[in-house]
Amino acid sequence: MTGRSLHDTLLRVLSHGPLRAQLLGMADKTAAIHADEWHILRRVPKEHVQNMARFLARHYYGERIARLFRHIRRFAPQTDRDPLSVLDSPRACIVLDRAVLGSSDTAEEMASLLESFLLENAAAIQKQFPYWQDLVRYQATMFRLEAREAKECATDRPCRSETGAIVEFEWDIPAILLDLQSPSHRQPETAHRPSMLLIASSSGGQVISLRCTPEVQRLFDAADGTRTVEELGRLTDCSEHQVEQMLKQMKEVGAIQWDDGITTSD
Amino acid sequence: MTRLTLGAFYNPHLAEAILANADQIDHLALADAPLPRDQWWSQISHRFILLAHDYLGQLSEPLSRRQLDRARALMERYRSPWAAEHLQRIHPTPDQANDKPDISLDYVFPPLYTEDLLRDYVRNIRVLQDNVGVPLAIEPIPTFFHIDIPQMSEAEFLHRLCEESGCWLLLDIPHAVLSAYTYGRDPASFMLELPLHRVIEIHVAGLAFNADLKRPWIAPVAPDKNILDLAELAAAHAPQLKALTFDAFSPTLRPDTLRKAMQLLRERFA
Numbered sequence: 001m002t003g004r005s006l007h008d009t010l011l012r013v014l015s016h017g018p019l020r021a022q023l024l025g026m027a028d029k030t031a032a033i034h035a036d037e038w039h040i041l042r043r044v045p046k047e048h049v050q051n052m053a054r055f056l057a058r059h060y061y062g063e064r065i066a067r068l069f070r071h072i073r074r075f076a077p078q079t080d081r082d083p084l085s086v087l088d089s090p091r092a093c094i095v096l097d098r099a100v101l102g103s104s105d106t107a108e109e110m111a112s113l114l115e116s117f118l119l120e121n122a123a124a125i126q127k128q129f130p131y132w133q134d135l136v137r138y139q140a141t142m143f144r145l146e147a148r149e150a151k152e153c154a155t156d157r158p159c160r161s162e163t164g165a166i167v168e169f170e171w172d173i174p175a176i177l178l179d180l181q182s183p184s185h186r187q188p189e190t191a192h193r194p195s196m197l198l199i200a201s202s203s204g205g206q207v208i209s210l211r212c213t214p215e216v217q218r219l220f221d222a223a224d225g226t227r228t229v230e231e232l233g234r235l236t237d238c239s240e241h242q243v244e245q246m247l248k249q250m251k252e253v254g255a256i257q258w259d260d261g262i263t264t265s266d
Numbered sequence: 267m268t269r270l271t272l273g274a275f276y277n278p279h280l281a282e283a284i285l286a287n288a289d290q291i292d293h294l295a296l297a298d299a300p301l302p303r304d305q306w307w308s309q310i311s312h313r314f315i316l317l318a319h320d321y322l323g324q325l326s327e328p329l330s331r332r333q334l335d336r337a338r339a340l341m342e343r344y345r346s347p348w349a350a351e352h353l354q355r356i357h358p359t360p361d362q363a364n365d366k367p368d369i370s371l372d373y374v375f376p377p378l379y380t381e382d383l384l385r386d387y388v389r390n391i392r393v394l395q396d397n398v399g400v401p402l403a404i405e406p407i408p409t410f411f412h413i414d415i416p417q418m419s420e421a422e423f424l425h426r427l428c429e430e431s432g433c434w435l436l437l438d439i440p441h442a443v444l445s446a447y448t449y450g451r452d453p454a455s456f457m458l459e460l461p462l463h464r465v466i467e468i469h470v471a472g473l474a475f476n477a478d479l480k481r482p483w484i485a486p487v488a489p490d491k492n493i494l495d496l497a498e499l500a501a502a503h504a505p506q507l508k509a510l511t512f513d514a515f516s517p518t519l520r521p522d523t524l525r526k527a528m529q530l531l532r533e534r535f536a
Binding site for chain 1: 303326355356357358359369370371372373375377378379380381382383386410411412413414415417476478479480483517
């Protein structure tokens, strides 16, 4: 055992609820950790480990809520619903205590809590901000996608990534976001028209959204890893060149997995 | 003798307040690069001395070429007189197959003070220091756990780290107070054991009771008298000290807190 191996184990225990439950003797499964490290960490007071783990989880998800729900947070003075306050609820404490930091499962649990908090009994808010439901859904999608990881898929046949999604909204979300960022923010009634966004999380961890055309939607739906670029072109009524261009952009933002090494020579 | 500069962290949501109080602030430390949409950045960057305090990499691991290039580019962009990085370990040893850690705490967390980790930090600090071309100041992180293994004291680890790598120290007073709390030590005597002769920057901030940790912890509040007294004591033993910074980087930091903290620093150290 080295200081490094012990510290590696400590970090894993702090960031992984089920593993921590094993260490603290709250789960039946046999520990999958090297015995020496396990033995030493068991001597740290249980309460200290639990307290620090909860603190770290609260910080981890607090940072993500502040960043990815920032537009919703701007309305907190009017709505009295600051998404960050979700972390103070008893249900969130349960999620924090069993969280696996960065996992899609924990992000899903947290996103569900956030949606319930923001959308339940929200008729008055919806009346004041008629795009409220769409905005919550938009931010929650970003929150979920950031935690997803693309499965290994090095194929020359483009495949939709777990880290991408196309979402349709009743309101023009890009127009609303633009309006929210302007100093003279006003109620954007003119933005009451449908919008469709491609939202994706890149390997660099950046979540972005792009306005999505019907062609992009068709391509995204058809790219299931079984079709060649040529076949996708036929299915989407686009030229092979157009399809390649769209796929490259979608790959860059993390919406598509595609080993395009042999097709990028043009 | 170089003049001691007083400053704060650049919190973009407080840009207007920072500019309005520019006569109180000499430097700004940057924990994150400014966003492209930051309308105040041009004024900010021209008005203040900028200190790079971005995450450069976990120094227990070798930094990649990309990380080293980014660190150098940041120093050049900000014209930062020194670089700063935490003495932290927030992710385990990366998987050798893809060189990516499987998890990251995304929050400062101290290493263990063992020989093997000291060796790794020394090696990687030297590489980073050579690369950035400016002094590198290392900021210790508060110790929270007693881990029952043979390891150096935090003070011994820091002395050896400075001696063997040539790095400098960024002394965060609240961090030292929290470590002393964990060790059951008096903060002043613990702090005086640290290599204060290598300190080039001091951070001050407030402490508040943390409900999760059930003990005091770092909070975005103004420093109290105890913290300022300790900062004054450390400064008196730090002949290389060049900057004193109110260390609060949080979206919840309020303009009045920033103003109050800067006023307290001015009263003591200007």
